[in-house]
Amino acid sequence: MNKVRLALTMLILLGSIFASKNLMAIADPSKQLENRKLNPIRNQTASNTPVLLGLYTPDYIGSQSTIDNQLRQIDQWVGKRHSIAGFFFDIEDSNPAYNIPVSLEQLKRNGYTAFINLKSTRSAAQIARGDIDSSLQKVAKAYSDWAKQGDNRIAFIAPLQEMNIPGEIYSKDPQNFKLAYQRIQKIFKEAGVSSEAIRWVFAPNGWSENNEHRFENYYPGDKSVDVVAFSAYNWGYCSNSSWKHWSSPKEVFEPYIKRMKVMAGSKPIFIAQTASTSNTQNGLPNTAKDQWLRDSYTQLAAMGVRGILYFNINKECDWAINSNSGKSPGYKDAVNNPAFGYLSPAELAKKI
Secondary structure (H helix, E strand, C coil): CHHHHHHHHHHHHHHHHHHHHHHHHHHCHHHHHHHHHHCHHHHHHHHCCCEEEEEECCCCCCCHHHHHHHHHHHHHHHCCCCCEEEEEEECCCCCHHHHHHHHHHHHHHCCCEEEEEEECCCCHHHHHCCCCHHHHHHHHHHHHHHHCCCCCCCEEEEECCCCCCCCCCCCCCHHHHHHHHHHHHHHHHHCCCCHHHEEEEECCECCCCCHHHCHHHHCCCHHHCCEEEEEEEECECCCCCCCCECCCHHHHHHHHHHHHHHHCCCCCEEEEEEEECCCECCECCHHHHHHHHHHHHHHHHHCCCCEEEEECCCCCCCCCCCCCCCCCHHHHHHHCCCCECCCCHHHHHHHC
16 A cells, blocks of 8 residues: 555656646747747748749640640649749730630639739820720729639739839839829729739839839839739840849849838738849859759748749740750759748638
8 A cells, every 4th residue: 555655656746847847848938949949840831821932824824725734734843833823914905804804714723823914005104194094994894703703713913013124115104103003903993893802013123223213112002002022033144134144042132122121011022023044154054043043942931022923934035944954953942942832812812
C-alpha cells in the first residue's frame, strides 16, 4: 500500500513540474519567438494569403486551346497552379458583348481569374471628357452582365496601364489620367457592376523619365483603387533595349515597392508585368536569366508583394520562359518557393 502511495505521489510531482515548465514557456515571449523561428514556413502559410502567380499568354485567352497549352501546361510543368491570367483589351473593341464574357468565363471555368489591362488609342483628355463614353458603356455592360451571374465572378481591371511613360496616346498627362480613371469607374458603376465583382488596379510603370511623371503624380487616390501595381522588366542587352545594362532584381523592383508602400500603404501590391531577357553582355547564357528569375521571385515574396504576373510573350525581347533552348528551369525553381500558392476565383474574391 505504501509503495502505491509513493508511486502516486511521484506521478503527481512529475506532472506538476511538467505543467509548470509548459506554463513558463507559454508566458515567456522569448520562448514563443524561438518556437516561431523553428518553423517559419508553417507559420507564414497558416497566417497569410499566398503570393499569387500569374501569366500573360501570346494567344487569345478566350480559346480553350490557349488555356490548355499556355496556362495549364505551364501549371503542370512547374507543379504549381497560377491563379491569374493577364490580357489587354481595347475600350473600343468591336464586340465587347461577346469578347468580354467569353474570355472571362473560359478563365473562370478553368480556375483562373482575369487581370484586364483596359487600353485605349485615345488621349487621356478625350477619355476624361467623355469622347468614348458609348464604347465604355458597351464594355461596362458586357462586364456587368457577366458578373451578375454571381458565383463570385470577379476580375482585376487596370485602366490605361503604364500611363506614366512614353508609348501610348494617353501617356504623360497626370491630371487627365486621374479624371479618365474615375470616369471609367463611374460608367462601370452606372452599368450596375458591384464593388464586390471587380478589383480596380492602378498599374503604372515603375520607371519614369523624370520627377514630373513619377507614378505618385498619377495616383487617383485610395478610394478609387483596390490594388496598386507596376510594370518592371530586365531588358539586359536585348537588341531593342535603348540602355544596355543587366539589371538586378534589387534595381528592377525594390525602389518602386518602397514608394508604393509609402503612397498606398493599405493596398496590396502586385507586379502587373515583369520578365527578363536572356541577353547578357556575353551573349545568351540561359543560366543568367534562370538565376534572375529565382532571385526576383524570392525577393518579391520577401518584400510582401501579393501577386506577380509574368509576361510570357516574346515581344520586344525574348521574355518568354520557353525561349531559346526549352523552358527556363529558373522559373520552375522560382515559383516553387513555399510563399507562392493558388487561390481559386471564389477564394480570391474573398481574400483580395
